[in-house]
Amino acid sequence: xxxxxxxxxxxxxxxxxxxxxxxxxxxxxxxxxxxxxxxxxxxxxxxxxxxxxxxxxxxxxxxxxxxxxxxxxxxxxxxxxxxxxxxxxxxxxxxxxxxxxxxxxxxxxxxxxxx
Amino acid sequence: xxxxxxxxxxxxxxxxxxxxxxxxxxxxxxxxxxxxxxxxxxxxxxxxxxxxxxxxxxxxxxxxxxxxxxxxxxxxxxxxxxxxxxxxxxxxxxxxxxxxxxxxxxxxxxxxxxx
Numbered sequence: 174x175x176x177x178x179x180x181x182x183x184x185x186x187x188x189x190x191x192x193x194x195x196x197x198x199x200x201x202x203x204x205x206x207x208x209x210x211x212x213x214x215x216x217x218x219x220x221x222x223x224x225x226x227x228x229x230x231x232x233x234x235x236x237x238x239x240x241x242x243x244x245x246x247x248x249x250x251x252x253x254x255x256x257x258x259x260x261x262x263x264x265x266x267x268x269x270x271x272x273x274x275x276x277x278x279x280x281x282x283x284x285x286x287x288x
Numbered sequence: 289x290x291x292x293x294x295x296x297x298x299x300x301x302x303x304x305x306x307x308x309x310x311x312x313x314x315x316x317x318x319x320x321x322x323x324x325x326x327x328x329x330x331x332x333x334x335x336x337x338x339x340x341x342x343x344x345x346x347x348x349x350x351x352x353x354x355x356x357x358x359x360x361x362x363x364x365x366x367x368x369x370x371x372x373x374x375x376x377x378x379x380x381x382x383x384x385x386x387x388x389x390x391x392x393x394x395x396x397x398x399x400x401x402x403x
Contacts, residue, residue, distance in 0.1 A: 207391055216292070216379055216394035263331065267391075274383045274391050275321065275344075278331040 175200040175266045177279035185285045186254055194249040194282045196264030204266040206247040207276065208238055211261045220262070223247065234258070259286045290314075292395035294380050300401045306368040309398045311380030312361055321392065322355055322365050323379040331379075337363065338385070370402045 180195040198204060205224050209217040221232025228240040238249045247264060261283050265276040293312040301307050313320050321336040335345040340357045348355070352371070357363040367374055377399050381392040 209394075214396075216396045217381075217392075218394070219391055222391055274319070274385060275333065275336060276392055277333075280330045 175204060175268065175277045177264050177266055177277055179262075179264055179279035179282050181282050182280065183283045183285065185287060187287050188256055189253045191250065191252050192254050192258075192284060194262050194264075194284070196247045196249065196279060198245050198247065198264070198266050200245075200266060200268075202268055204268060205274070206238075206240060207265045207267070208232065208236070208247075208249050209263045209265060209278075211263065211281075213260075217263060220249070254284070254286050256286050256288060259284060292380055292382055292393050294378075294395035294398050296398060297396065298399045298401075300403065301370055302403055303371055304369045305402075306366065307370045307374075307400060307402075309365040309378050309380075309400070311363045311365070311395060313363070313380070313382030314384075314393055315361065317382035317384045317393070318360075319383045319385050320357060320363050321381045321383075322363070323381065323394075325377045325379060325397070326375075334365070367400075370400075372402045375400055375402050 176199050178197045186192045207222045208220040210220050211217045220236050221230050223230045223240045231237045236251050240247050261281045263281050264279040267274045267276050295310045322334040323331050325331050334347045335355045337357045355365045377397045379394050379397045381394045383392050
């Protein structure tokens with residue numbers, strides 16, 4: 174079975190500052206990795222995904238993440254945040270299409286961007 | 289594409305009442321998932337279907353919960369009788385598992401409050 178750990182439950186950050194959200198996973202098989210964002214009172218939206226290939230993945234809204242197999246990590250970064258990035262961010266893993274891309278989620282990290 | 293549609297958006301009911309949550313997946317998607325989100329437990333997978341057939345219901349908390357998918361365009365999650373601890377946001381998600389480029393697409397959720 175897979176598991177996902179998001180090390181920070183909350184991250185306050187000032188506008189235009191960089192942010193990094195940490196994610197570690199464990200799995201006995203190869204996994205596919207995702208970051209989702211949830212804005213208040215909304216469902217989850219896909220930010221980016223790692224399936225294969227380059228370990229640096231670029232997503233929407235200026236976010237990127239780096240897959241590190243040796244450290245079993247998939248940290249999310251943005252060099253300069255906006256107020257509109259205030260949201261909860263979820264790291265997730267799946268074993269791929271064999272299970273319909275069924276996702277196991279981390280506990281989430283709340284990002285609060287301050288002016 | 290209208291996305292995954294859930295109804296109602298909000299449901300307030302009294303303990304002991306029956307509650308039915310509804311979901312319309314994206315047309316053509318062959319997997320459907322029900323997740324529950326709470327502050328204490330985060331995002332939990334309750335059950336998922338492939339081609340309208342339940343595949344894994346091990347996340348369903350107890351016999352009070354049941355889910356059906358009578359056709360490819362409709363699913364329900366029923367709680368009978370409801371209890372205050374069932375209060376949560378319930379998400380439906382769908383995917384097209386034949387493609388790696390189709391991760392889960394989430395609806396906006398149903399916020400259930402049981403008093």
